[in-house]
Amino acid sequence: MKLLAKPEDNGQNSRRSHTSRNLYCGDCWNVLRTSKPGSVDFIYIDPPYYTKREFLSQGRKESTRRMPLHFDDRWNGGHVEYLRFLALRVQLMHSVLRPEGVLLVHLDWHIVHYVKVMLDQIFGAHGLINELIWYYQTGGASRRHFSRKHDTILVYGRGDRHYFNAAVVAMPRSPKALHRARWPKGARISVNHTHKNPDDVIAIPALNPMAAERTGFPTQKPLALLELLISAFCPPQGVVGDYFCGSGTTLVAARRLGRAYTGCDISPAAMQLTRSRLRDV
Template identity: 30%
Template sequence: MANRSHRNRGHIGMNALRKAGRSHQSLHAIAPRTLETSVHTVFSADCLEILRALPDASIQLIVCDPPYNIQMADWDAHADYLGWAADWLTEARRVLSDTGNLVIFGGLQFQGEAGSGDLLSLVSEVRRRRLLNLVNLIIWAYPNGMSAHRFFANRHEEIFWFAKTDKYYFDLDSVREPFDEKTRKAYLKDKRLRAESVEKGRNPTNVWRIPRLNGNAKERVGHPTQKPIAVIERLVASLSYEGSVVLDFFAGSAVTSRVAAALARHSISTDRDPSVVEYFARHMANWPDADRSRRAPFRMLEKAEFRNHPAFSENAGRAAAE
């Protein structure tokens, strides 16, 4: 079968833009700038409480690792899971800017004994209500995990990437992977390839081979489903820009704010579990000494100062805030 990408109008159009030295229309809607100080807030709150308080089009990226109604705790039990999820999905769309992105973590497995929620349920709800556009299904593949006897042991997790409009922001160059030296030299000799593109590196594809955190990982702060910094870094770096606002209303360990602080994005991380504040404090205490001198300046807001967050700025959905 012929490669469909060779006839894809989007690919053809992007190649034409690059050759002409022009950029995609999504980059015209923003004006990235160097941020002097990023602002972050981490506190306990219900997801709908936070979403309903935020202005329209104030958020560039939402990182979402929701509960799936499998009754692991009181926060993971909902009589009408899809009705509840539809509420926060609808609000999430409202607060996203026109260049905004939303990523949803989840897994697909047998849940005959559990409630009505899983990743497929959420994706179906998004599509049924036509809330967002699906951009990519990312497979986070890892070598480590639990064994199994009644099914093939799980070694991957899905990340659905949705966009509010076709003007979504995506910075591929920020997450490219370098070619090994042998491949790099061979590609540089290939006259069909542009040397500057080869030097930038390869597209990491939608299969990300990044290990899960084991029990002894230095990144661990105590949350049972904590995501690796490397995974969140790739999402924040490519789907948001310096000075934009990143939101995580199922924050868990608050790793999203830890990453946002390192990458000069503003952030809001909330969770129903009050432990989110302590988890974030541990993240900051774990920050490697070698990185401390290079990290961008940032400041923290208390919950009472929430409305002083840059998300409430008139131009929060754009980097050109002044």
């Protein structure tokens, strides 16, 4: 495990003191094992999905163009080996979370059903806060079945209480709904009238090949998705962790939202890309 960037913390903020802006290259098992228990508010992971595929592409920016971006999602021991791999790391994430902290696990149809059972065992069935559907609208077309156009994000809380800011992620009501609404004469119109609580189906388009934020990393997620999740579930002074960070989307979103963060990936090329993206924020 290699620490790529040292904490930029002056020690004034004890909540952030251990984890402010750390980037590690290596197996997250090693990072998590040596992390301070109860120190992170929000963990998002987008681990391998058990697709049984190998992903390979190249960076798009000048500084990363010649860099092969690679990650392997093939498992000799099948789903048993995959689940063992993930369970060992999720156990450690559970202990790294603060008592009110949350873990978000992003997967698709391949293995999410097994992982949900595993998370129930680690967090307790009462720990499930949301099963979010990310409806990305593109790809997944088939003539043999309904087109597969969503991923699932399982949200688990470590304790009985967790942070959720409904206001910051409230959705504007449709013009039709606003037109239909009947408010008493002279009533002051507040955000509760014009906006509604967000649904558990999040319709944010996947990154198109020409999107400015596209780095060339094969499974890069949109910043808008991570910004929404962090705003909703991570307190403003909170610490964000992503231990399978790939191109660093979660850390870029955390930085843009003023949260401290810890990131890790086993691939040196992914970490180089992450550092370059963070420098540009």
